[in-house]
Amino acid sequence: MSHPSYTHKTLQLALLLAFQGSLASTVWAEEAASTMQAIRTYHIPAGELTTALQTLAGEAGLILTFTPEQTAGKQSSLLHGRYSVEQAFDILLTGSGLAAKKNAPNQYSLLKVTAPSPSATRSESKDIDTLPEVMVVDKKDQPASSALQNEGTAAQGYRVKTISSVGALGAMKLQDTPFSMSVVPRELIQNIQAQSPDDIYKVNPFARTTTPQITSWSPATNIRGFTAYNTAEDGLRRPYNHAAVTEDKERVEIMNGPSGFLYGAATPGGMVNFVYKRPTLERLNSVTLGNYGGDQYYVHGDFGGRIDDEGRAGYRLNVVRQDGNTAIDHQKIDRVLVSGAIDWQLTDQLLLELNASYNDYKTQGTSAYWFYDVKHGKAPDASKLWSQPWARDEFENTKLMGKLTYQLNDNITLRGAYMRDYVDRPLVIHTLNNVISNTAYNQIRTFSGRTKDTYDAAQAMADIRFDTGSAQHKLTVGYYMYSDKFYQTPANSNSGWLGPYSLNSPTYVAEPAFNGGSATYYAGYDLNENYLIGDAITLNEQWSALLGVNRSNILSQSFTQSGAKSQADYNKSRNSPSASLIFKPMPWLTTYASYIEGLEMGGRADSSAANPNQIMPPMITKQKEIGAKATVGNILLTSALFEIEKANEYTNSDNIYTQNGRQNHKGIEFSATGRATERLTVVGGLTLLDAKVRKSEFDGNLPMNVAEQHAKIYTEYDLSGALAGLTLTGGVQYTGKQQANDANTDSLPSVVTADIGARYKTMLSNHPLTLRLNINNMFDKNYWLNAYYVGTPRSVAFSANLQF
Known part of the structure; x- marks a missing residue:
């Protein structure tokens, strides 16, 4: 595996990081030299x-x-x-x-x-203040997720020890996973005032947003140079994640690279697992009043506690109401969220976990999609709406989930889970802007009638522990799946290309009379089924291994309004193996080497191609990775060297969507998460890539929308010594140059953005009160996320949270 190529931008980035490291070292030395406060x-x-x-x-x-x-x-x-x-x-x-x-x-x-x-x-009572009685609860009476709730706090520098779900394998220690993984925990989500996955990807060490949620498409992220919509909820897969919410999530766990053995068919750009909040052992009453930016005022209530005196059953309820304009002109979000969870320890061996949620999410003035007939110039003014004020999207999402965990004995655990997700999308109006010169663009407005989806996901797994000689085994066998039944209306329409309009400022027109009905028909079915066997083998205190294989099948069907099949079924299967070797020379240091494969459904040619709607053959992704994870003091340091290869798909010079050649990404990544000093918290990461297209007409080119350098750092500094309860926060994100087309004749410049904020903790009538302020994109920079989307403008978020 060769090392990535380095440019002058890399040198600038290295100098920036060296300056940050020097500053952190200086602060650390000053902290160590200072006298400890009594x-x-x-x-x-x-x-x-x-x-x-x-x-x-x-x-x-x-x-x-x-x-x-x-x-x-x-x-x-x-x-x-x-x-x-x-x-x-x-x-x-x-x-x-x-x-x-x-x-x-x-x-x-x-x-x-x-x-x-x-x-x-x-005799001593007269000299000692009586403390409130503290109930000591035996471990078996605690909610199953209590350990997760106590991990990743701000006091711990957001460092976690556990991954709640390594796909079908279940929970594992983060440091012992032979894959590059990271977690954005609940307190970090709260402290950055994350409104959507875009905010979470911004602070995660490795991810970057490629499709913003405000476009009304499913939010997508780019990891290791591959863009993906891959998401899961409590380990259960779902194809898309439109109108995603964060207030009812305990954490977001992100796996870098292919995940076929663990999650089934998926693109190689990583897997994002959203973990729901679970019931609390102690009573929780938390109310937040705030503003996510612009005029997006909201109220969020988070409540939890025991249902019975013994603590064998508990509840959690999150309720959100938000309404108002965003930081972009003429853009508005109106939403309601009600999300509840119940945990019930039916017996000492049997745990039942239930979830239900309702999410009504309306976006007015959705952001536009851009493409260029000429080279990209400077990014348009991000504070302006470049679509139409009447462009909109509506989602109504009802979700039900249940899990059963049965501890048969000390050696066998049975796990079952099922999720059903109903999505009703009454309408969507999108706009696309085609830039035809350095000064003008055309625009098309597309109306899509009502669509509906029914998502299903399920797991049935068994964990079996046994020994062979001195080796200890945890064998996991079972089945998992996810599917999507989708319905659509027969009539969609568009305005045709209109313009040209000036790039100096947006042009708004009256909403046309679109043709489209609300009656839906059964349009198709997608199913991914997986049979897995994996063995986590502990050879001794230093050596262990993880071996496994997943038999994955992809089925896709599509139908016309009359019920006839519109094309032949897509039905493909393949085995996806994985093997990892783990060596721990010291308890605080884990090294590993891993190989994993993944299966991905081939892409579909769009309607404008010379071969419209043709589906390509399935793609096989292969990844080799070596890495290390070390807990040094209160910081978790990770590094990984990797190579990923997959089939290359693109539209060729004859306007034919084709699968030709290979896409190869080699790279190295680093991250640091935790308390660098008593008061300084650092969450940061760096990815350097050498990405190339091989054996196609674009042989040797850099793939489109891939940044070869990507780095970020988020820091917090506690001023408790001088100003009790006050913490200053800030972050810097750097994205290197990207190519804006497959031919590499158009490119986007590198960009640096910065955020700043503060929070203050105090008491109000003996109840904890937290005030938060975050300024995002503080210099109000206009920039391209990629060839299709503009970044967000400056926004100011603030809130007050009271616990009682």
Whole structure:
């Protein structure tokens, strides 16, 4: 595998990162040299005692020694306010039967304590403030997702330890996964005030948005140079994710590269898994009032707690109402979200998880799609609406999901899940802009009548643990699938190409009388079925392996209004193997080498091609990857060297959509997530690519819309020492030069954007209050996301969150 080529932009980027690293090192040194505050401000949520103690040690800069057995199954209460280290320990350890012993400056250990005699208690009570009673709950009574809720907090630098779903294999430790994976946890989603997946991709170390949600198409991301719509929800696949929401999500987990063995048929640009919030062990009442930018005011309620006294059943409810104009002229979002979850531990072995949600999402003035007959010039003014104010899209989405987990015994776990998703799209009006000169463009407005989709996804898996000699096995076998039944109206219409219009400012016209009905007919069915067998083998403390194969079948059918098939069925199957070897020379360092294949349905020629609607043969993707993950202090560092190859599809010079040649991406990526110092948090990543088209008429060219350099850094700095409760935030994103056509005769310049913000934590009538402010694209730069879409303008988001 050869190394990526490096340009002067790479050198500039390296200097930028070196400056950031130098700045972080200086801050780190200053922090280490400063005198530790005797009293400091803490906000550590109630939850698992192990996590709370780790958070306290990280925030206070302590070395804390204890064994897992000492804290297993024990809970802590909320720690909020200004305390000394000793006072903080007293609150967290109340009711645990443990106490903190100071062994040396900044070094503590845990000791078991016995209850004092009644007389001793009486004699000391006059000098000790009585603390609230803390309920200690045994681990088996906790909600199954309580560990996830305690991971990735701001106090932990957004560093997580667990992936909730590595596809069909289920949960795994992040550091031990032999794939490049990353997580955007709930508190980071809240603190950047993410409204859509676009905001999440912006802060993720490796992803970048290619199709914004505001276009009303399904939001897409580009990872390792490949664009994909691949999404899952709680590990269950779905084809698209239109009108996506974030308020009911606990985290977003992203896998880089092909995922065929784990998720089934998909494009090689990674997999994005949206994980729903689960019921909380302690009662949660949280209300947020805010604005996502422009006049997008909203209210969000998040409520959770136990249903019964024993805590075997719990609930979670998220409700959102939003209405108002975005930062783009004449553009508006109006939506309602109601999302609920129930967890019920039916027996000690059987857990039932239920979800239901309703999402009504309306967009007025959807953003335009651009393509050029001439070379791309400077990006249009992003604050202006370059489509039409009456262009719009409406979604009504009802989702039901259920999961059963049965612990048959210590060696066998059975997992089943099913999701049904109803999507009703009453209408959609899109606009496309064709730039015909450096000063003018034409526009077409397209009306599509009502469409409906019924998405199904299911899993039936068994995890079987056994030993062969000294080797330990976790064998996973089972079946998983996802499908889409889609309905459409027979009559769609468009305005034809109109113009030319000036590129100096948008031209708005009256809405024409489109022809189109609301009656739908059954138009087609897509199905992907998968049979999987995988074996996670632990050879010893240092060596392990992950082996598996997935038999994947793709079926696609399409029908005319009369019910006849409009073309022959697309029905293809293939085995997708995967093999990984993992070596841990030290507990904090994991290295791996992996090989994975994926199956992808061939592309379909569009209606303007010389071979309209023709479907290409299935594509096989192959990836080789070597990587390392290291937990250094409170930071998780990752790196990976990879090569991905797949079939190349494009429209040739004869206007024929064809599959010819190979697309090869070689690259290297790095990331850092966590607390660099007591007060400095860093979330950042860098991807360098050498992407080429091989063995086609564009042999040696860079694929379209691929940036060979991509880097970002998001930081937070806690000013608690000077201004208690105040945190400053900011981020910088860099995207390198992209080619705007397959022939590489048109290109888009590199771009740097920056964000800044702050949040302030305080108490209001003894209840935690958090105020947030984020300025996105603070310099209001106009830029191209890719050849088709313009980036977002400057926007200001702010909110107030009260927990009670």
